[in-house]
Amino acid sequence: MFALLTAYLRETDGRRKKRVAKTIHKNLSRLAAFILRTAFVAPKFEPSHFEAKFSNFAKKIMQDKEIPNEEFAEFLLDCDRDYYNILDDSKFKEGIYETQMTGEKRIKRFLFGVNSDQQGNSQIFNDSEFTVEHILPKSDKHWGNWKEFKGEDPKEWVNRIGNLTLLGRTDNKPGIKFNGSFEKKKEIYAESALAITRQLAKHDDWTPESIKKRQRYLAKRAVEVWRFDQ
Template sequence: MINVKSKPRESILKEFLNDIKPIHDPQQLIDKILIPFGEAFYEINNQAYHSDILAEKVNQFFRWLQLIDNSDWIPPAIFYLARNYSNPELLVRFFTDLDRLASGLMIQRANINERIERYSKLLYAIEIGEDLYASHSPLQLKMEEKQYILKILNDDLYLMKKIRLYVLIRLDTALSEGKASYHFHNITIEHVLPQNPISNSVWENWFVTQEERDQYVNRIGNLVLLSSYKNSQAQNYDFELKKQKYFTTKTGVSNFALTTQVLMEKEWTPEVINKRQEQLIDRLKQIWRLQ
């Protein structure tokens, strides 16, 4: 991918022999390409970048990128890291934007051909030394992409099964100022306003019609994170009981900043959800520069 900048059309071995031509200068191939690329690939996979400054910041981007649901971002990550290993400031700037691009393509559900085309252009831009931070660079999100991403995030996020947990964990990390750590497979999503509230409950006083409930129930302003143990017990309790049962722990607070916000609310009305929706979308705009 780094060399040819397109997805394979034949076997990897055949294309490697035809396009890389290792027999022409095998020592150069090993010393200048395979070893530095292999080391870069290892450090990306293991979040093992070393530097006197900014190493943890670079490794945090590697952790986020590992949560992307495809691996098409890896070739430009390897290529840029191998070329700029000793310049952590450049790495932070590049991986900030690669994380943004990979997240944006994932949220938009870009298909494999769209991703390969985009990353091919990015590899070429890195190779010839283009300004990666100019607005027309393939590393940068276009205005229409940012608008589409915001539309998706502002809609019924819970119904977007392939991105909803990723988006909420990114949001929770930002709200906790990066101090939280996560066991990804032990986290589930809970609706504050239940999907199926009990008849004659307080929910029916706050959301009078089914149409009104449908308008709010699956939006980001109504969603929180719980441990899978808490969520597995979940029922359609009224708001106060729900806060006691699911949004607190033995220490008195939730493990998630996103969920702790709910504990401060005395009621959970359309107005509260609207306000929270706006605040959370604004935070996502900051994370991925979607303004």
């Protein structure tokens, strides 16, 4: 990123500087897609895997007169092929659909991104503004009340991204009976400031099939939100 911005600052021709700015913006969008897609799908994101490659490419940017465009896209694709191949939309979608996402901040960032796209706003992500909400409750002491999961192992469903949403700071605070049933939860969800959570109030019930269906929806949306343009 520093190399790209340095290349912009050293450009003195005004008209050319505008073209350079557009190219840099496109490259930064590609870089963000690469980083976030990898972080969402990889069991453990290891930036050190790419350190040497990025260092060498940054040196090339600093030395060249032209800002790389398609070359930068190919560079990221090459990095991706060595590890997760998530810049391929079908692979990324499959990865999101199959994942049981871990790490509260990662979950928040993913759901916030989808929600922002739904609401059409560009609010800056602030980790402290949200809490992760498990629709099927996280604690096993509540599972006995959720008859829709009878015969299922709730552990297989509770941490799937399709079972997770966000509650904002201004959302109503759940009462002690909140986890007793989906009907109780819907009352809170319907009043949420977040579109991704309000949607849940449209469901009649919450079942394993509901989680799978929502997981497919989130995977499809994720491809659009973190699009990688070649």
